[in-house]
Amino acid sequence: MTARDDKIRQVVAELDAHVAEVEASVAILKALLADDEVPGEQQDPS
Amino acid sequence: MPRMARELRKAAQDTGEDVAAHRGLVKMIAQWERGDRAPHERYRLLYLKVFSDALGGLSHGMALGTDVAVRLAEVRARAASLPGPGEIKALEAAALAKSRDTMTPAEIRALAADAIGQLHEAAGKLAELSALLGGDEAGEGTP
Numbered sequence: 001m002t003a004r005d006d007k008i009r010q011v012v013a014e015l016d017a018h019v020a021e022v023e024a025s026v027a028i029l030k031a032l033l034a035d036d037e038v039p040g041e042q043q044d045p046s
Numbered sequence: 047m048p049r050m051a052r053e054l055r056k057a058a059q060d061t062g063e064d065v066a067a068h069r070g071l072v073k074m075i076a077q078w079e080r081g082d083r084a085p086h087e088r089y090r091l092l093y094l095k096v097f098s099d100a101l102g103g104l105s106h107g108m109a110l111g112t113d114v115a116v117r118l119a120e121v122r123a124r125a126a127s128l129p130g131p132g133e134i135k136a137l138e139a140a141a142l143a144k145s146r147d148t149m150t151p152a153e154i155r156a157l158a159a160d161a162i163g164q165l166h167e168a169a170g171k172l173a174e175l176s177a178l179l180g181g182d183e184a185g186e187g188t189p
Binding site: 004035 | 121137149154164177
């Protein structure tokens with residue numbers, strides 16, 4: 001295991017964390033939009 | 047199995063090593079695959095080289111493990127599929143346009159700003175990785 005390999009592993013882990021943060025934020029934003037549509041779909045037809 | 051034998055032989059030739067004769071190698075591979083025997087270290091290293099090359103990701107003879115190659119490919123694919131700053135701003139605007147109780151406009155703006163900030167950080171890490179892996183990959187997968 002070289003120092004370069006260690007650095008690559010570290011950067012991959014950091015990239016993973018940033019990507020996960022973006023995915024989570026985008027999921028929340030999309031959920032906010034989707035929430036508006038759900039009540040209409042869930043209206044009781046009776 | 048004959049194909050794997052050829053792949054192992056090619057990997058061995060690339061590194062100047064010798065392997066068993068073709069027939070013997072095919073027989074050994076069959077034993078390894080059945081679990082009758084475990085391959086010796088040099089054959090395990092040759093397997094690693096074959097699979098790393100097959101993944102196509104690790105250029106310039108990089109000797110990272112297959113686990114890192116797989117994780118790298120997976121993270122880069124996820125990064126490439128992220129929305130861009132413009133799309134995040136559009137999501138923010140759409141979310142702000144809807145009246146809701148779950149989040150305030152300030153929270154929505156902060157969330158979108160954070161997402162864009164993280165996106166830039168991810169782009170920076172991708173550039174750093176490209177530099178570490180070799181210049182020919184620069185920009186690949188950048189959101």
